[in-house]
Amino acid sequence: MIQFSLEYAEKNFEEILKLALSDKEIVIPAGRGKNIKISSEKPKKIQISSKKIYSIDNLYASTLQMKNPPFISNEKLPRTVANIRNQLFFEAKKYPDRAFDGLYRFLHNPDILKASLERIFFKHSGAKVAKEIQSKTYRDFLSEIKQELESRKYKPQFSKQIFFPKKEEGAFREISLYDLKDKVIQTSFYLVLEPLFEAKFLDCSYGFRSGRTRDDAALSLKKYIRSGHTFIYDADIRSCFDSIPHKPLVNITNKRIADKHVLEVLETILAAPKRENEFSMEKRELSRGIPQGGILSPLLANIYLHEFDNFFYSKNAVLKATHSRMLRYADDFVVASRHHTEEQIKLINDYLNNELLLDIHPDKTRLVNLKQEGERVNFLGYSISLSDKNSHSSIQISPANSAIEKEKERLSVLLYDTYKNADIPELLEIVLERLESWRNQYKLSKKDYMYKPLYDYIQTELTQILRYRMAGFRQSGDDEPNGIVL
CATH class of the missing domain: 1.10.10 (Arc Repressor Mutant, subunit A)
Structure with missing residues (x-):
């Protein structure tokens, strides 16, 4: 048994968790006679007194009372896959500027492919998945995928497109539908890549991230308003998923992924041909846009927009002078400031336009001063306002x-x-x-x-x-x- 102080545990959680995974029993005094115990006994758990038990698989660092613990979810994943993901996460956390190589072997790892198929099976109709496999056994189906990846002969199938009308007249949201093999491979990519990038994502990002919800983002905005950040720049990126350019996205991914085989398959997935329906032979090959409906797409969007997060919280004099705080949920973001300047908005818009090649949607973007009568900000389905315009602590939240x-x-x-x-x-x-x-x-x-x-x-x-x-x-x-x- 090894003992650590709580202070040491908070600063060195990667080391402690690695020890726990290597069959060492860890005890951390937490004050008032309580201990945090980390044991390798199955099922692995962290225990604070007899009343509070946390699953190790849901990233135990939060139990160590860290202020903003990182988090990856290994829910419903087998131990072998969870261990791979945890190891990738800890290494990525330890070496934030490293580009990782040797990842391709994980993509065709039998346990990861099996876990990918099971995830799709539970998320969708099991009967529908079985129908797509048809006469093959699950083992044969996964073996074919493994061989295709190992031999580097994988080519995505046509994705079928369906269109849902948007609020704007004549506008449609395009959703891509993939066959089962492509879904399994995309899920395998997600399981391997997510821990590497999650270790670098900032706290201001909430969309499509484990352990972070829409309500968490709304509560953070409420906290900023309460501290006097009552100027709100409520912005929406125009057709964000359809507008992300492939080449810059791959270049950004390359900062973290040095494995050329992984990048080659990623480029193949991005450039996969589309057709309007199953009877159409016409295919569309695009150099921009990540498909909505793709399993990888939310992660890829966060990887690309993480550049914006980094820019915003870099040492920028204008944003620092206005005491600005930014919250982003996928392509929807708000900037809360104590003071407002036109230069601030221009700086944000210019970066998105010139560096990321993205546009702000003018009809869905507005500047709000919550201290003015009748003003409110709509964020993630909530309407947030001040019930007393003379006090920034009188915050009212209601459905928009x-x-x-x-x-x-x-x-x-x-x-x-x-x-x-x-x-x-x-x-x-x-x-x-x-x-x-x-x-x-x-x-x-x-x-x-x-x-x-x-x-x-x-x-x-x-x-x-x-x-x-x-x-x-x-x-x-x-x-x-x-x-x-x-």
Whole structure:
């Protein structure tokens, strides 16, 4: 058994966790008679007293009471794969400027390929996955992928494109659909690359990262506003996923990945041909854009936009003078400042435009002074404002109007399409269950009156449905159904 002080543990968590993985039992005094125990016994756990137990696989550093612990999630991954990912993460954390080589062998590692298929199997319909494999066994299917990667003959298949309308008239969001083999290989890439880049990502980035949620980002903005950062630059990058150029993205990735075989496959995935549907023979090859719907795409977007995060928090005199703080959730970001200057906004926009070749969406971008009457900022589905304009600590968080309207549309589909033949009590139960689920998504809004627009909408629509059905019964001469009080 080895003992460390809590202070030492906080500064040297990589060393301690490596010791734990190598069958050493670690004990760290945590004060008041409590110990943190790290043991290699299965299942591996960290224990603080008898009441608080944490899974080692969800990155135990957080248990060591670090201020902003790094985090990778190995949930539902086998021990062999979790160990590989942890080792990559610790090495990347220890050597933040190193470009890692020798990674390609992990991509066709049998355990990682099997874990990749299992992840897809659990995320999607197991029957659908089995149908794609058809007559092959899972072992044969994975063996083929392994051989294809080992021989470096892998070529992605055509991805099928589907289009969803956006709010802007005539605009569509393009989603790529991949076959099972491509999904497995992309997942394998994700499992290997994520720990290396996660070790470098900054705390200001929240989107598509383990252990970081939309609510965490909103709470961070609330904290900045409370400390006097009431000038908010609320910005949106125009068609970000479709606009990221391939060559600069690969060059940025190359700073961390020195393995040329990994980079070659990454370029192949990015340049994979697309077609409009399964019957179309026309293919499109693009030099920009990462496919929405791709398993790797959120990670690639964060890798590219990490350059912006670094730029923002570098030693820049203008941003430092305005006491600016930035929060980014994928391509949606806000800058909170104590003071505002036009030079500040120009600096941000010029960097995105000139260095990253990305544009700010003018219709979705605005500057807000929360101390002005009626001003509020909409961020990640929340509307944030000051209830007392003379105090930056009186912060009110509620669901944004756009989020409420979107939920009304979903409720309308439930009422008039999906469950149109359900009786009224059943319909009421369904929509109230849906509303409770929606409230849980917006749990930072703690005042009941903030949900009143949706309750009013449900009551109005159910009353209308009940009247319509009652009128139908009267015309048909049937007995009236049992009434319901709304």
